[in-house]
Amino acid sequence: MRKSLVVLLTILAVTNTAEAKLKKSMKKECLICHENWLLEAKLKSPKLLTRQSLTATDKLMCLSCHDGSMADDRLTFLGFNHFSHPVDKEVPEDFKIPKGFPLKKGKLYCGTCHTPHTETGSEKKLDYTFMRKPNVNSALCIACHKENSEHGINHPILEDTNNKIKLEVAEKVKNLGGKLTKENEVTCESCHSAHKGKAEKALIERIDNSNLCSVCHMENVNSKEHPNFRNHPIHKKFPKGADVALFKEKKAITKSVECMTCHKVHREENKHLVVIPEKELCILCHTDQKWVNKTKHNIAGNSCKSCHTPHKAKGKNLWSRTIPEEAYDYASIIEAGGRDDILCLSCHYPQSTVNGKEVPDVGTLTHSTGKGVKEKVHLPLPDGKLSCTTCHDPHHSFDKKPKGKFLRKEKLELCYTCHKEEAEVKEGPHGEIDKKKWKKGDCGACHNVHKAKGGYLSRVVYGEISPMEPPVDGFCLACHDPEGMAKHKVKQSVFNEHPVGVDNPTNKLPGKKISCATCHDPHTHKEELLRIPVRNDSKLCLTCHTDQSLDGTPHDVLNNPNVNLSKEEKEKLTKNGKCSACHTPHNPEFKVLWARKPSRGKTIGEKLCFSCHAKGKMAEKALIGEHSHPIGKEVTEKNIKMIENSKLPIINQMTGHPAKKGEIGVFDCGTCHEPHNGADRKRLIRYVVEGDSPLCTSCHTQQSKVIGTDHDMRVVKKNFKNSLGKEVLKDGVCSACHVPHRAEDDLLWAFKVKEITDNRMSNYCLTCHSKEGTAKEKVVTEYYHPKKDVIVKNLDRPGRAGDWPIFTQNGKRVSIGGEIACETCHEPHIWSKWQEKAPRKPVEGNALNSFLRNRDLKGSICVDCHGLDALYRYKLFHTEKVHSEKPSYK
Structure with a gap:
């Protein structure tokens, strides 16, 4: 009805010439397009796309019908005037329009691609009806845009995409208004729609936020909506310092990092359609890493591609290299626990080669990773833990030397960043080690961070040590050896030094087992490298030997007025502490770490005690006298029970210590005396003697029956004094007749014996x-x-x-x-x-x-x-x- 009315009105208005032609051709529909007219009825319609006057071949001529007043038009012209194929646009001089595609005054217009006079198409083939050439598989598009379809420099289409489009992807393309071939191959219309475009360039989806690319390339996308760490992230801001100007020059997206920031779809000769060669592309944004091109990590000139790939990486950090099983095995052996360690080890494992060249590994003894760091350090800590990349920057060294070791800081500064306390080594004796070769305080004098030769990352090789000894002791002895670097401080004594390898009795000093490092801190500048000072009070010794304090005892020789010390000896004892009066941890003169020349004697007790308790010696005012309690008697089966009951120790003459169960020992000074304190600190005896003389009666059980008899002088005569002038009540019941030292006669007799008989x-x-x-x-x-x-x-x-x-x-x-x-x-x-x-x-x-x-x-x-x-x-x-x-x- 609508068309009939239009035809009728047109006939009434045409000239005689036009009327003749119409009658001759009988094609009434021609008048719809070939008339300069304006329907007054349409002026009031709210659905009109334009109110301008129409002229033949103008785009608005087409819109006189295709104006949105019909449902078909609305679906066909979704992006009109915004995202459709351009019209009324001058064609560049270098753009060659094929024959059969007319222009209007040198400009594109609807008739360039469409004509109602063509025999192409029918109502059954609406996809290319009234087109100058059938647009099967985008043939019409390619006729003009031939350069955008050439193989290798454009996005692949047709046979290049055969069998590569998944069904679910094809469905997404069709739902967005794109088209694929019958074999689901990509065509120009898979991305572009001349009249249904939803974004610039007549695209079916926006390109500036990577939506269009993501339709097909979902596996290559890493965004907040579709996270995949194996791809380069998109929708991200450009990093500070990025060379955005070059991206703009290439007309790439620069508002954020997107697919089309790095890639071009048409007429790009670089591999993978990147805007500039891959060797130069990454460092446009990653400017801090561009130095890698001058390092050994620029493998075969591949720049970033030596290790990374932007899509479908083999591991985290866009890692491009396949990680072999040998690398995982090696990581397990060296206990690598850092987040990125396996990436480094994918090349740096034993016998690994890259491009025919062997790659150095870090050795089986190397700096530990995977551990947390308590203090804040200005170094990378992936997941808060140490990693290879904590110390190494794989893209350059701090000094920008091509043959550098990829260190983030100068070597000493790097070590001291974490090991702040060890920095004191510069001021101590270990800071001067081999200073001709090493810098002062250089950790490398003793340690190798990688490929160490012993425990604690030792740089030196040390021989076999006892299985009971911690490895650190061998580390120390490697230098403190007659042929070592510290030969002026070596073990020279034939007697055992302070024991190592035994359980550490305290948590105040490091290590589960006693080692050199338990007492010594090799990195400190303190006296003798001791962790706790010994000057004056031997505090270090007493940290473990808590029950052996000499304070208030006669053996506190620095504070004992009865001990005569020379000025030199007093200074020595002050420096080395109270314990040093008798003991030294290194190079002892005798057993039990004895610091003095031992005296003569048949037992260890005599040799040790008499080195002071003798005339002309330090304790000459406390001699035992001619008649003293016998020592040296071996414990036999007859008296072993007496000893066990007494709980007084017998002394092992091999060790000088109280004998353990099953060991052979003898009565010795240490049986009754505890030289460090004891129950009676003034006499340094294990039991007190006051009252019932428990020290004596613990062994002499039969003789203890004197208590309460007429020979118990505490009962018979109060205030009775023995030959030493001491009251029996205070010195015990036995002292009425006997004293252990300085007795007047045999049997430890306390009085002078009168010569009454000859017996x-x-x-x-x-x-x-x-x-x-x-x-x-x-x-x-x-x-x-x-x-x-x-x-x-x-x-x-x-x-x-x-x-x-x-x-x-x-x-x-x-x-x-x-x-x-x-x-x-x-x-x-x-x-x-x-x-x-x-x-x-x-x-x-x-x-x-x-x-x-x-x-x-x-x-x-x-x-x-x-x-x-x-x-x-x-x-x-x-x-x-x-x-x-x-x-x-x-």
Whole structure:
């Protein structure tokens, strides 16, 4: 109806010539386009795309029908005037329009591509109806834009994309208004739509935010919406310093980093259609890394491509190199734990070659990675942990030297960035090591960061050490050796130095096991490189040996007025600490780290203690005297139980230390004395002696039964003093008769022994039991046994009962040829041996309770000679009544 009305009005207005032609041709539809007219009815329509007057062949002539008033037009001309193929545009002189594609006054117009006179197309082929040439597979587009379809310099189309478009991608293209061939090949119309464009260049999607590229190349995209670390990121700002001007010159996208920033779709001769050669492209943005082109990492002149690729990388950081299994194995061996380490190791693993050249590895002993750093350092820490890239910048060295080692800072500065405390080494003795070759304080004097030769990244090779010793000790000994760099400070003693390899008893010093580095910090400038000073107080030693403080003891020689020290020795002790009076950790003179020349002696205790406790020595005011407690006696099966019960140690003569269970030892100074403190710090003894003399009675258990008897002078005579002038109450019950050192006689006798008889044993008793003695109320006046023509025997035999010892004149106990002494019948420590289990109840005048060894004389040596008369003589032995001029034994 609409068309009929138009035809009718047109016929009424045409000239006679036009009317004749119409009648002749009978093509009424021609009048629709070939008439200069304006429909008044259309002026009021809100759907009109233009209100201008129409002239033949003008684009608006086409819009007189295709104005959006019909639904078909709205779908066909979605991007009209904005994103359609340009019209009314002059064709550049160098752009050659093929024959059959007319221009209007040198400009493109709708008729350039379309004509209603063509036989091409029909209503069944709307995709190229009224086109001057069938646009099958974009043939019409290619006719003009032939240069944009040439192979190699343009985005691939047709056969280049055969079997490369996935079905889901093809569906996305069609939904956006793009077209593919029947075989799903890419054509010009896959990206461009002459009348349905939604973006500049008649594109079906925007190109400035990479949306169009992302339709097909989703696997090559890395954006916030589609993250994929194996591709270069897009929608990102240009980095600071990027050469944006060159991108603008190439008419690339410069508002942000997008696909079309680096790539051109048409007429780009560079590989992968990049705007400039790949060797130069990356460094336009990554200006800080451009120095890599002058380094060894510019492999075969491939620049960034030596290691990186922008799309479908083999690993993180757009890594382009395949990481071999050998690299992963190597990373496991060296315990590489940094985030980017495996990238570096993909080349730097043993026996790796690149372009026929062997690549150096970092060795099996190398600086650790994968560990966190507590303090803030101005170095890269991927994921907050150490990595190869923490110290190395793979693109250049700090000094910009082509043959540099890719270090981020000068070597010393780099080490000290993390190891701030170790920087003190510059001021200490280790800062001067081999200074002809190394800089002062150079870590390389001792350490190799890579390809180290020993533990702790040692630069030096050291020999085998004990499995018990930590590796650091071998590190130290490699230099502190007669042939080493520190030969002026070496181990020269044949005796063991401070033990290493044993458990560290404290967490105040480093290491689970004791090593050189437990006490010494090789990087410090402090005296003797000690972690804790020893000057004056030996604080370092006491950190582990907490129970061996000498404070307040006689062995604190610096504060003991009874010790005479020379000025030189005092200065030495002040410098090395209190412990150094006796011990030294290195080059000892004897066992137990003894710092002094040992004295002569049969036991270790004598050799050590007498080196000071001797005339002319430091402790000459504290000598043990001629008569002192015996030492050197081996522990036998007979007395091992006594020692075990006493809990006093026997001393292992091989080590000088208390014997462990199963070891052989002897009684020695260290059995009773703890030279560092002890229960009695003034006497340095293991148990106190006050009261019941627990130190003595812990071994002498039988003799402890003197407590509470008439020989317990604490009970009998208060304020009783022994020969040293000390009160028995304070020095213990045993001190009434005995002292361990500086005794007056044998048996550690505390008093001077009177020469009353010619038998020493009897004289011990008679010294007190005499008119001027302590026991003058119990004086013995007759105290000898005839010796002339008499041989006394004390032999074990069947039927004999009790213990009846006999003694030589000097007090030695024998079995035959001895004499009867007081101690033959009396045991001075036990009131009555046969009553020893019963409580003591002395009966005055009852001699049988006076410390007698036996209740009667059965089997005794008395009966051997005297028969039954022995009983009478035994009871009255100490009085004159039993004596006569005629010897009784005759």
